[in-house]
Amino acid sequence: MKVALIGNPNSGKTSLFNQLTGLRQKVGNFPGVTVDKKIGIAKLNSGEKVEVIDFPGTYSIYPTSIDEQVVLDVLSNPKNLDYPDLAIVVVDASNLKRNMLLFEQVSNLGIPTVLALNMLDTALDAGTAVDTLKLEAHLKVPVVEINAREGIGVNGLKLRLEQALVERNVHENVEIEEKDAAAILAVKEAFNLDNNYLASQYLAQGDKFSFLDESEKEIIKGIAQLHGFSPSAFQAAETLGHFQDISAALKEVVHVGTVRVTTRTNKMDAILLHKVWGYVIFFGILFMVFNAVFALSEYPMDWIDGGIADLNNWLKAVLPDSKLTSLLTDGVIAGVGGVIMFIPQIALLFAGIAILEESGYMARVVVLMDKLIRRFGLSGKSVVPLMSGIGCAVPAVMSARTIGSWQERLVTIMVTPLMSCAARLPIYTILIALVVPNTSLFGVFGLQGLTLMGLYLLGFLSALMAGYVMKKIMKSEKRSFFVMELPTYKAPRWGQVFYTIYEKVKTFVFEAGKVILAISIVLWVLASYGPGDKIEQAPEIVAAANPALEGTDLENAVSSFQLENSYAGYFGKAIEPAIKPLGYDWKIGIALITSFAAREVFVGTMSTIYSIGGDSADDNTIKARLRREVNPETGEAVFNTATSFSLLIFYVFAMMCMSTIAVVYRETKGWKWPMIQLGYMSVLAYVSAFIVYQILK
């Protein structure tokens, strides 16, 4: 038996899911889409076990996002593997009228329904009392009072669930208008359906059903045209019809006492949405979050970094010295370690964002920023993806799903990778340390810190600019959809905060991790093998050319020679003419190529190229090496100010991340947008780096 949990966002659906299933739950994806599907097992009082599926929150079965689309797709297709035997619709009793719409739609689809009335205490505080028995008599399906947060009423719900699974009652109220009757009948015959409401949904939004193929959609279109069926008119009329039914039902069962306003939230909004204080507080909070992220993540990142280096050294010591060992340590562990190292930073950033969202404050930020960033083709709702982009663009691009208008969502997806993500930080730090003196301005602001901040700011401003240009080019006529609920302020549910962190980190590790794992193996092969036999003979050749070298110096010279003659070395030299105007030599070229898949590989590759044995991630050694590197032709330092700044600017703009390309492909359903994104960011990176180098050199 399958039971679906369905409800509006913030209706307490997830709390009820936890109460029903305890710890017996697992998280997966709905087939074909990356939308979370939480499944758990609930044990009923009889001992029978039912499978509970937590569906994404939605206001109706008319979807505006991929997440909401899943609800429609599953509930309108009895053949879907997740199609429930029964739906528990969770409603917030403190705003019952709006919540009841979804209940009516689900029940009318012919799915046996139980109505779970949540947050009755809040409703009562607000002066609303609900007569459950009367409501049940009117709806003719079980109505159960619960308190999902405290777990009160869950046993009662289970009891009614058992009964409902047998009785399978639905609440039907939709009457077919005469003008639509013929069209609905035709659909019922064509698709062998017996539910009128389901048939009307085929007509109204069959084009959105993923389980129908193109020819079936054509049949629906034909029927709609033949009978003059207008989807939008039908939807508007049926929504109104539901509300009439709901109003009639609630008139008898809801007693509204004194109407009050949510005073506390209103008072807080007066300050937090104030034209001056609102922005002061927002930027203050932003500053605190980023400070906390950088300060707190420093230590765990060092531990992980050290731990991975130790593991590698230990493996090299105990395993036989073979190609396979080298692949495991220098290839796989070094590559995956590079991903794991970012976990603390990403976890902390998403903790900050989750707390802001849970407390209800993020919705106010959306309101504050909407008009300001709208002129850049973005929506107030783009704030969350843009902030998340400072951690990792992969979950950030996915979080753009909440944006109701396709154009604003697309612009957000296209510009989010310009926000400087965690993977750029190691590149920034090492190059800044190389060329910016460690002094302070006016004795307060460290020059290096200011440069770093400048790079982040540059990323943000270029995101706005890119958005502006896209908006001008696209000029879509499609109207925007912004309307959103402003939740009351409340203390964050910590369980939910930790769950969000877990989810985002998991997305990052798996999405970015699998690409980087693959790339690090390819990279290792390219850097370890080369045409001819120069690589095998490297020790002899180098020793013959430099008879004075011995010990570590000799080893370094050998590995440097090997890299130069590997496939990676040949690629580096091949692109040298193209990157020379930017101030890069073929060695930097290798790092550019290798970091094409994932920019965090850059520092690792640099450390390999400049052949630092042993502890490969030790910044000081890399820094010292880079500083000593001299151009053989001019005799000048390779990493002078011009080249270093050119590289910094290059990495601010360059779209060097396969995982992001993959996620943009998935979210935009095609190669067009990721390719445009890759193109415009590459051009931007190349041209800017060129200008910077030519000015500074």
Added chain:
Amino acid sequence: MSKATSILSEFSPGESVLVDGFKDEELSLKLMEMGFVPGTVVKIDREAPFGCPVCVTIGGDYQVSLRKSEAATVLVKSIIV
């Protein structure tokens, strides 16, 4: 008491109106979902710093924020208290 129909975006913070209908069929669906149901009282709480979006309370129950352009599609009757 109510008088002739006008649009929601014309009203100022502090005023209350009664939802009467919609100008835009497609948008009306989403607006109704969020609670802008004909007959419902909507109170304008405040405008965001640059005049848009606006924050309103629906039916005395909960707050919703919407853009001016969206508010301009909601037909309302003013309530004279």
